[in-house]
Amino acid sequence: MGFRHIELEDGRLRVLDQRYLPTRIRWYYVVDAESAHYAIRNMVVRGAPLIGVVGAFGLAFELSKGDPGPEAARAAAERLASARPTAVNLPRAVGRVLEAYLERGARGALEEARSIMEYEREAARMIGVHGARLLEDGDTVLTHCNAGALATVEYGTALAPLRVAAEEGKRIRAIATETRPVLQGARLTAFELVKDGFDTTLISDTMVGYVMSRGLVDKVIVGADRVLADGYVFNKIGTYQVAILARVHRIPFYVAMPTSTLDVRSRPEDVVIEERDPREVLYVRGRRIAPRGVRVLNPAFDGTPPEYVSAIITERGIAEPPYRESLARLLGGSDRARSAV
């Protein structure tokens, strides 16, 4: 995109404040657990891999400020991990930093945070390498929400295959759903794709069925906040209905994720769907759109059953149904795999 949106500086992490995109470029500095908690909770940063990285550094910085001891460290980790409940990357990354601290002290915690960032950077690139095989020259890919560079360290998850395919010389066009209520598709996905030179079309969330029925979509790729062992996908609200619409129109529906997003222990009913502030629905960019007296639902995520998912693209390769076997096979492939989940 012409600049890094996340940069490790001396004792702090500089991140692009995504709340102001695409109209303003503002920076936010993560210097401790509290500033990381605020950034994650208020969506200064978002995207499962990115909030994992930011949470990791927030805790590592906190633990480097003095020597809080195991009890305080555990409390800090717990509070940070609870900033948002749905993506598994956050508690996992924070848990790894806590563990490193308990074993090796503050220095270990910082090393672990750096290692998580590097892992995510490399994983996104490899998701692109594997996913690009699924894309043909001339394809139009629809994506929902933002699972791009801005949701990760670089490249993105859902957008990584588009980038690698373009590097390989394939002409790839994109359709971004605006993704109400927080408009990550309009504000973030369109922003980074246009910056990177992709022919990008923005649609309202109401237009997904229409563009599919008109033959304007060849493939769908979305990211994920948590994927269960059987391939059940938790992702941004609206993903579930995009998946159903893809199925009805016989369009492949792919999920792209680093294996740090896998949660092999939970069942669908165990996963907490974050219900966010009603004002996200009632206001758009500060302007009220609905009358007083109306109730609001604002689930930030939904669950898509595995039968709607054509394949799952990971940094270790592509998993196809049935996912319980294919994901386990990918995970079992290396020692590194075991350490990631």
Next chain:
Amino acid sequence: MGFRHIELEDGRLRVLDQRYLPTRIRWYYVVDAESAHYAIRNMVVRGAPLIGVVGAFGLAFELSKGDPGPEAARAAAERLASARPTAVNLPRAVGRVLEAYLERGARGALEEARSIMEYEREAARMIGVHGARLLEDGDTVLTHCNAGALATVEYGTALAPLRVAAEEGKRIRAIATETRPVLQGARLTAFELVKDGFDTTLISDTMVGYVMSRGLVDKVIVGADRVLADGYVFNKIGTYQVAILARVHRIPFYVAMPTSTLDVRSRPEDVVIEERDPREVLYVRGRRIAPRGVRVLNPAFDGTPPEYVSAIITERGIAEPPYRESLARLLGGSDRARSAV
């Protein structure tokens, strides 16, 4: 709603300017063909039955201003009918006023416009009477866009059954989709339902699949801008995907319309889907939400095949599949029926 949003005054039609809802109450006066054209084109008023009525009065006022003669009258009618291409009510109503003028002069034109308004007022009430039979005490009805009083003269089409059911003592709750890009659900449907005391929940368009999968929706009722002889439904963009989602979740999907919305002559491919200004997608209430350089699609309507439609509620009764037979039967039932289409 405590006031009439459309009122015939001396030589002019006073209508609520729906662009400012729900935050401001402003009135707009239709006094001739041009002011009606502007109101329809720019969505001061919208909704298939309402734009028919406004178009009818706009032409009737225009023809009452002098005696333009047949040729000028035809030209005025044609321009007015083209203000928006998808809803069939507009060209039909304008055509009826033109015919009355050619047969009976300016007075005939005004009488015809009045008769169209009265027909639509009564039709909406009867849609409510018939449609209320489909609703049970305790039902939650999801509706898309605004097919309420504000889309008609009174009562609405999709919302009429809710109103009559409530009058009958049934407890009915509503879920309104916000309906991007123009937000008719958030701004208009929520506004009129809350005013009328309905327990109303607003959701983003991304949340339809989620609320259905959670068992929060018992029935879906939407309006229509044009329904073909076989039951193919043109309505607000997003209707098609709501219909698919209803089918997948085994929720009845009903379409409510006066028979003035029936078009027995066209095939789906004949119907023009209006493509509106990209700024409706790029901006929300004056605030830009997407970067420069992005393309935009902004189809205002989509088509829903009859196999997704559980029943069509009209002022003459309820049509069930196959619609070619059931709609013809309803239409054949009276002389008045023939005159309406």
